[in-house]
C-alpha cells in the first residue's frame with residue numbers, strides 16, 4: 089500500500105478518457121473521472137505540476153508558436169501556464185468533458201471550447217496542436233483515430249506541428265498498474281481520499297481497460313471510473329501518420345528526449361503537416 093501523504097503521478101490516471109464509465113450527472117461517452125464534477129475537481133491535485141515532465145517539454149514549443157490548440161485540454165493547466173508565462177498569441181483549449189472545462193474556464197486569456205475536434209471545422213488556423221497527458225490514447229477506435237488525425241491536419245497551417253505522446257506498448261506499463269497499491273490524496277480540509285486502480289482487461293494487442301475507485305469521507309464518494317486506453321505500436325503509429333499526410337520530424341522515448349526503444353516508456357511524436 090502507498091502510504092505517502094502526497095499523490096504520485098499515477099500512470100493509470102492520466103490519459104484515461106473517452107471509452108466508458110459515465111458518472112451520475114456526467115456526460116455520455118466520457119469517463120467518470122472527467123465527467124463527474126467532484127472527480128474532475130481532483131484532477132490537478134492527482135497530477136501535480138512538479139511530477140509532470142511533459143509540461144517542460146511542450147511549453148517551449150507553445151511559446152514559439154503564435155497559435156496553439158490543446159486537444160483534450162482537460163482543466164487547461166498547460167495553456168494556463170503558457171498564458172501566465174507571457175504567451176501573447178492565440179491559445180485555444182478543447183475538451184468534450186464539461187466538468188473539466190468548468191475548471192479551465194475560471195482562467196481568462198485562453199479560448200476554451202467544448203467538444204471534439206472533428207466538429208470544430210478549423211481550417212489552417214494553428215501553428216501547433218498538442219495532445220498531452222496521454223489524451224491521444226483515449227481515442228480507441230480506428231475510425232475515430234483516422235477522423236482525429238485528418239481533423240488535426242486540416243486545422244494546422246502548412247508546415248504546422250502536431251505534438252503528442254502515447255505510451256509505448258513494449259514497456260508494458262499496465263503490469264505495474266496491476267501491482268500498485270492505492271494512492272492517497274489529502275484534501276485541503278485534511279480529509280483523506282484513497283484511489284485504487286484495478287486492471288480489468290490487460291493488453292489484448294490493442295487496448296488496456298482499468299477501473300479506478302475513489303473512496304473517502306465526501307458526499308460524492310465512493311465513485312468509480314472505467315477507462316479503456318489504446319496502445320499503438322511504434323511502427324503502426326508512424327504508418328498511420330504518414331498515410332494521413334504527416335511528416336514525422338522528431339520522435340522520443342521519454343521527455344528527456346532519449347530515443348524510442350523497446351524499454352522507452354513513451355512514443356513522443358512531432359509530426360508536420
Ligand SMILES: C[S@@+](CC[C@H](N)C(=O)[O-])C[C@H]1O[C@@H](n2cnc3c(N)ncnc32)[C@H](O)[C@@H]1O
Pocket residue numbers: 101102103104105106118122135159160161162163164165166182183184185188204205219220221222223226227
Ligand atoms: C488525462 S486527461 C489529459 C488532460 C490534459 N491534456 C492534461 O495533460 O492534463 C484526458 C482528457 O482527454 C479528454 N478526452 C476524452 N476523449 C476525448 C476525445 N475524443 N477528444 C479529445 N479529448 C478527449 C478527456 O475529457 C480528458 O480531459
